[in-house]
Amino acid sequence: RAFDADWLREALTGAGIEPVIPPKSNRRFPAEFDRETYKWRHLIENLFGRLKEYRGIAMRCCKTDESFSAFIALAATVIRLR
Template sequence: MKGAQSQAIGRSRGDITTKILALTDALGNLVDFRLLPGQAHDLRGVPALIDDLAADHLLADCAFDADWLRTTLAKRSITPVIPPKSNRRFPAEFDKKTYKWRHLIENYFGRLKENRGIAMRSCKTDQSFKAFISLAESIIQLR
């Protein structure tokens, strides 16, 4: 691939953006992350992200509500805590009490985006942007 697509830069409603797809542990600490172009759907990066996942539950927002993800998690004995999309004909059940803990991932992104370079994607290449995210995560862990 050439150009912006190979650098996870894409056009979305806001402008030219990059999505950070992050996986955190139960305490809100980063486990792994992937970069996606702004126009890409969030589910596109999930298979690589959950490839070696060992957990009891996976909390995600309704953008991750897909039958294939639910069956993949069920085969691996991971309970999906994902609210159904509003347009689902037969909405899937989820534990609302456990879902309340999803704020930890939002808190993580808030701490991560305190770094202006991450919030504004000031790095030109994916490699340097990933390094900047890793460095920011290290600083967060040291706090």
């Protein structure tokens, strides 16, 4: 909600990006947003936050892209199994 500004919405739309920003509660004319897309966005942001708890992912300790990708898959599996 902190990013709810008309100029930002116009800039995103001009760049071909659909803004999925819920309006602030004190806004006189609330802007429209897709609630279903926002729910998925929230889940993905939470997953990234949990992935960053693993030091190797946050610091990018793996030497190759393949091992980094494997480490992300392993961490996501552990998170999902919790």
